Amino acid sequence: MIGFLVAGLIIGALARLIVPGKQHLGILATLALGLVGSLIGGLIAQFFGTGSIWELNVLGFVLAVVAAVLLIGVAESVAGRNRRTVRR
Numbered sequence: 001m002i003g004f005l006v007a008g009l010i011i012g013a014l015a016r017l018i019v020p021g022k023q024h025l026g027i028l029a030t031l032a033l034g035l036v037g038s039l040i041g042g043l044i045a046q047f048f049g050t051g052s053i054w055e056l057n058v059l060g061f062v063l064a065v066v067a068a069v070l071l072i073g074v075a076e077s078v079a080g081r082n083r084r085t086v087r088r
Contacts, residue, residue, distance in 0.1 A: 007056070008035035015068035023076055033075060037068025 009027075012034025016023055025033070041064025042053035050059045 004035070004038075005031065008032075008038050010034070011038050011041075011061070011064045011068050012072075014065050015072050018065070018069050019072050019076075023072060024079055025072065025075065029075065033071045034064075034068050037066075037071055038064040040064065040067040 009031050012030035012032075015034065015037065016025070016030060038060075039053070041062070042060045044063045044067075045051065045057060045060035046053045048059065051057050053060075
């Protein structure tokens, strides 16, 4: 379980490094998006037959980072929309 949390944090941090600009996400949001991204990446990798969702493999890791990047983009767009309505 702790390894899963650490992997989620690493994946979330890598995704934040890939996304350009400043993200307004805290460490818990980064961890949550990394965990969800790792689950999505693991499920897709398992669908392609590279192993179990709980195994660490290259395809699953890459797909997890890509999924986390997409999730960060969605989270930023939703948070940005909320910030704009609050400022008006």
